[in-house]
Every structure is written in C-alpha cells, then in structure tokens.
Amino acid sequence: MRNPGLITIALWLTGTAHAAQDRPAMPPVTDQFLLDQLEPGEEIETRADGDLNGDGDPDTVFVIASPDERHLYVVLSYRGEVDIGHEPGGNFKLGPDRLGPAGLTISKGVLTIRDLTGGTTALSATYRYRAATTKDGQRMRLIGLDAKVYSRTYAHDGDEMSWNVATGDTITTLLKITGTGEDRAYDKVYTRKFKRPVRTIYMEDTPGAEEELVGVTKAK
Incomplete structure (x- = not known):
C-alpha cells in the first residue's frame, strides 16, 4: 500500500532555495x-494544473492508480521570504473500481473532482475543495460533496445527494425508474432540503x- 508520506518527503527534498523576488512565475511540478x-504497477491516471x-x-x-487502489494528491506552490517551491496540500483515496479516469478541474480557486466507480x-x-490557511500551512478543505448511486442498466431505483x-x-x-424497455429513465421524486451541521473537513478526512449518501437517505 502506498505511503502518502513518501511524496511529502520527496516534495520537501525538491524545494527550491532561490530568493523568491529573484525568480519569475514558478512552473508546475514536472x-x-x-x-x-x-511504484511497480502504478500509473499517473490524470493530472491538472492551476x-x-x-x-x-x-x-x-x-x-x-494501480489495479488495487487510487490515491489523489494536491501539490501547492509557496513563496517564502527567502525561498520558493512546492509543498503537499492534501491527499485522499478514491474508489479502486474506476469506470474511467477521474475528472479534475481548477477554476477560480476551486478544485472539482468528478469520479465514477462501480x-x-x-x-x-x-x-469540491478550496485551499485554507491553518497554523500548519495551507491545506485543502472540503466545501462540497455530491453523490449519486444508480443502475447503468435501469435495474433498480437510485438516490442522489448534494451537500x-x-x-x-x-x-x-x-x-x-419510469418507462419500460428502451424508454426506461430516471424520474426525480421525493426531494428533501435540509441543513446539516457545518464542520471543517480537510482533504485527508474526506468522508x-x-x-454519506446512505446516511442522509436512510434518515428520511
């Protein structure tokens, strides 16, 4: 199993010791x-810069990604008083049974990750995540989570959540499910809107x- 700390160590070792004011815009990690x-059997499934x-x-x-697990990492640039470089911003596991590569977009400071598994x-x-400043540096904080469980062959009903x-x-x-045969489709019914307690969730603690979907739908 991959140890996320190894990438953390690698990032610190590759920090750039040039004066920040003497260097133009920093390129992304290579x-x-x-x-x-x-490690053997692993590949870079996808990447995004922004x-x-x-x-x-x-x-x-x-x-x-490997045949058994997938791990997402965020690397943030930094500019100190005497140096510039990159540092870890967060990481978490994605489901191993991917139905295609994860979709990664960065827009207006928000990281959006779209993943389809099963x-x-x-x-x-x-x-959805934003960078937050903490006493230990900058960390990615979860600001939104949407989930949908459904049958790709319309064999059963489904549920979805936007949090x-x-x-x-x-x-x-x-x-x-409505219709029959090739006319089967999903109809959205029984929509509920409610508030959950607000809490700080950093990327490493992403639920x-x-x-989460099962928890809120069982509570209805």
Missing part, C-alpha cells in the same frame, strides 16, 4: 517528478461519498 513517485492558493503560481493535482450499479461522486459542506445546505432526491 511530469518526471510525478513519474519518479510511481492556481488554488491565489499566489499566481500553478498548483498541481494528480491521481496515482459496475452495473455505479457511484458518481463530485468533490454544501461550507453552509450545511443539503438536498436529497429519489431516482425512480466516503456512498456512506
């Missing part, structure tokens, strides 16, 4: 750096999307 983190912490330099998000019954999960973690606003909906 493909070679990412490849150097791989400014997450508002310093004008590109940050990097990438997924390392088989005939699929889990579609969307995670604004920053405000607590939550919406759940039952997906009811399971399906577990």
Whole structure:
C-alpha cells in the first residue's frame, strides 16, 4: 500500500532555495517528478494544473492508480521570504473500481473532482475543495460533496445527494425508474432540503461519498 508520506518527503527534498523576488512565475511540478513517485504497477491516471492558493503560481493535482487502489494528491506552490517551491496540500483515496479516469478541474480557486466507480450499479461522486490557511500551512478543505448511486442498466431505483459542506445546505432526491424497455429513465421524486451541521473537513478526512449518501437517505 502506498505511503502518502513518501511524496511529502520527496516534495520537501525538491524545494527550491532561490530568493523568491529573484525568480519569475514558478512552473508546475514536472511530469518526471510525478513519474519518479510511481511504484511497480502504478500509473499517473490524470493530472491538472492551476492556481488554488491565489499566489499566481500553478498548483498541481494528480491521481496515482494501480489495479488495487487510487490515491489523489494536491501539490501547492509557496513563496517564502527567502525561498520558493512546492509543498503537499492534501491527499485522499478514491474508489479502486474506476469506470474511467477521474475528472479534475481548477477554476477560480476551486478544485472539482468528478469520479465514477462501480459496475452495473455505479457511484458518481463530485468533490469540491478550496485551499485554507491553518497554523500548519495551507491545506485543502472540503466545501462540497455530491453523490449519486444508480443502475447503468435501469435495474433498480437510485438516490442522489448534494451537500454544501461550507453552509450545511443539503438536498436529497429519489431516482425512480419510469418507462419500460428502451424508454426506461430516471424520474426525480421525493426531494428533501435540509441543513446539516457545518464542520471543517480537510482533504485527508474526506468522508466516503456512498456512506454519506446512505446516511442522509436512510434518515428520511
């Protein structure tokens, strides 16, 4: 099993000891750096670059995948008084049974991760994060989580949830099968809107999307 701390150590070892004011915009971490983190049987599933912490330099998000597990990492740029470089911003496990590569986008400081896993019954999960400043540095904080469990062959009903973690606003909906044969589709019924307690969740503590969905739909 991959140890996330190994990438943390590698990042600190590759910190750049040049004066921040003497260097132009910092490039993102290289493909070679990412490849150097791989163990036998692993691959870089996908990556995305963009400014997450508002310093004008590109940050990097990438997924390392193997046949048995997938792990997402965030690397943030930093500019100190005497040096610049990259540091870990967060990481968490994705479901191993992917139905395609994860979708990664960075827009206006928000990281959005879209992931589809499962088989005939699929889990579609969307995670949203912002960089937050803490006493220990910058960390990625979960601000939104959407989840949907459904049958790709319309063999059963489904459920979906949209949770604004920053405000607590939550919406759940039952997906009811309508029609027959090739005309089968999902109809959204029994929509509930309610608030959940607001709490701070950093990337390393990201809850399971399906577990959260089951928890709120069973409570209805």
